[in-house]
Amino acid sequence: MTHLSAEQIAQWIAGQRSAEAEVHVESCGKCRARVTGFEDVLAQFRGAVRSVSAPVPVWRARRSLVWPRLVAVAAIALLLLVPLYREREARRRAAIEQQDTQLLQQVDAGISRAVPDAMDPLVKMVSWNSNEAQK
Numbered sequence: 001m002t003h004l005s006a007e008q009i010a011q012w013i014a015g016q017r018s019a020e021a022e023v024h025v026e027s028c029g030k031c032r033a034r035v036t037g038f039e040d041v042l043a044q045f046r047g048a049v050r051s052v053s054a055p056v057p058v059w060r061a062r063r064s065l066v067w068p069r070l071v072a073v074a075a076i077a078l079l080l081l082v083p084l085y086r087e088r089e090a091r092r093r094a095a096i097e098q099q100d101t102q103l104l105q106q107v108d109a110g111i112s113r114a115v116p117d118a119m120d121p122l123v124k125m126v127s128w129n130s131n132e133a134q135k
């Protein structure tokens with residue numbers, strides 16, 4: 001099995017773990033590190049929510065309520081979206097590269113067909129003329 005995709009990691013975090021994914025995460029340090037990284041962030045997020053929901057003096061409540069939550073949500077969104085974006089971007093680039101290759105092959109075929117054998121004398125004449133012009 002290849003490394004877990006961003007989607008599979010998101011599913012893993014949501015608790016939807018296929019047996020295949022579990023076997024892979026156990027044997028692959030890279031995927032285990034990604035998964036535990038997300039779990040750490042989530043644990044910190046839960047901790048932040050708990051500490052925010054503890055009674056806080058009213059004058060401090062506003063500041064301490066909003067910012068840790070926003071920061072945690074932004075961090076999770078970034079961690080989830082960046083790999084997703086990277087994967088899409090890589091797939092898009094691969095598709096464009098394939099199109100470029102096909103186009104180059106078409107151009108190449110077109111060029112090699114551009115001067116049929118019957119035109120050879122004309123091509124020689126043109127190159128002879130341009131040699132004369134240089135003198």
Ligand SMILES: [Zn+2]
Nearest residue numbers: 003004028031
């Ligand atoms: Zn892996």
